[in-house]
Amino acid sequence: MFQNKSKKRDLYYDRVIHLYYDEGLGNKKISNIIPVNPSTVTTWIRNFALEHPEMIRKCMKRTPPSVDIKKSATDDDVKSLRAEISRLKRELDDATLRADVYNEMINVAEERFSIPIRKKAGAKQ
Secondary structure (H helix, E strand, C coil), rough: CCCCCHHHHHHHHHHHHHHHHCCCCCHHHHHHHHCCCCHHHHHHHHHHHHHHHHHHHHHHHCCCCCCCCCCCHHHHHHHHHHHHHHHHHHHHHHHHHHHHHHHHHHHHHHHHEEEEECCCCCCCC
């Protein structure tokens, strides 16, 4: 595989891999801990994944310890989400109705005053 040997890689490569796969940290958090650019962290992780696919499969099967997964949502959460969905549907209906009214208003004005109000499609020649 691609070999890029530098002092920073020699110093920090193993620590970056450990933080990413074992601790579950993201590229930006790792770059805040270790003085390496986030794009360099991404490159190192990508290269490690290409060189060691069997280790990646083992690491990806388990959930990182820093991630807390909630198994079920509470009833209050479900009720609030349903209320928000119904509110958003009402807003969408209002906006659609408003757009239809504006379109009809333009149609009536074009008929009554015999002037084109809508912009014509295409560029001016």
